[in-house]
Amino acid sequence: MKNLLVTCSGGETSMTVTLYCLEHLKNEYNICVVYANTGVESDKTLDFLHRCQNDFKIPINWIESKVYHGQRKSTGYYKVNYKSATRNSDWKTNKKTPFEEVVKKYGLPNHSRLHCTRELKMNPIKAFAKDYFKGEKYALALGIRVDEIDRINPKYKELGIIYPLAQKEYKPMSKKQVNFFWDLKPFRLELKGYEGNCLTCYKKSDNKLYQIA
Secondary structure, X not given: OEEEEEEOOOOHHHHHHHXXXXXXXXXXXXXXXXXXXXXXXXXXXXXXXXXXXXXXXXXXXXXXXXOOOOOOOOOEEEEEOOOOOOOHHHHHHOOOOHHHHHHHHHOOOOOOOOHHHHHHHHHHHHHHHHHHOOOOOOEEEOOOOHHHHHHOOOOHHHHOEEOOOOOOOOOOOOHHHHHHHHHOOOOOOOOOHHHOOOOOOOOOOHHHHHHHO
């Protein structure tokens, strides 16, 4: 059986992909679901993940970045869970977030230095997947919707990437359809549109950052 890594960001689109894969691709793939926590996301995101994990019986693997200071070594990972995951509010106890550890080594991320995604998400997830699948190859499922088709990597086939909500052989869904899907559920992610992802991500528009402030 082939291996499939489902990366769940904690948003409704990625959770829709997760639920689809677990229901419809379980006979084709050995599926692993992973969430990489940055420590600067809304507590509501963690609450949503936790409730989905419990209500839908999803085996989510929670990880955080393990930064190797003073070494020429890419970021590894720590295994955590809902209770032990670093929260943005932990600054009150002087507990360093994964984001702060990455900034300490690599500097502040910006449009010219995109290392936050690389060191907080991509590298920890790759390190985890290598251990989880014992070095075996795996496909990667990403949460890109059919209305975001311009974000699909043109080399997705050779890279082993699938887009369950964008490819016609799976279940293409738009943002409107994802919203309808969650409207039928007993709960939703209680975040407003401008609150998604890390709290004050540089990728957010000025208007979104003003609203957050």
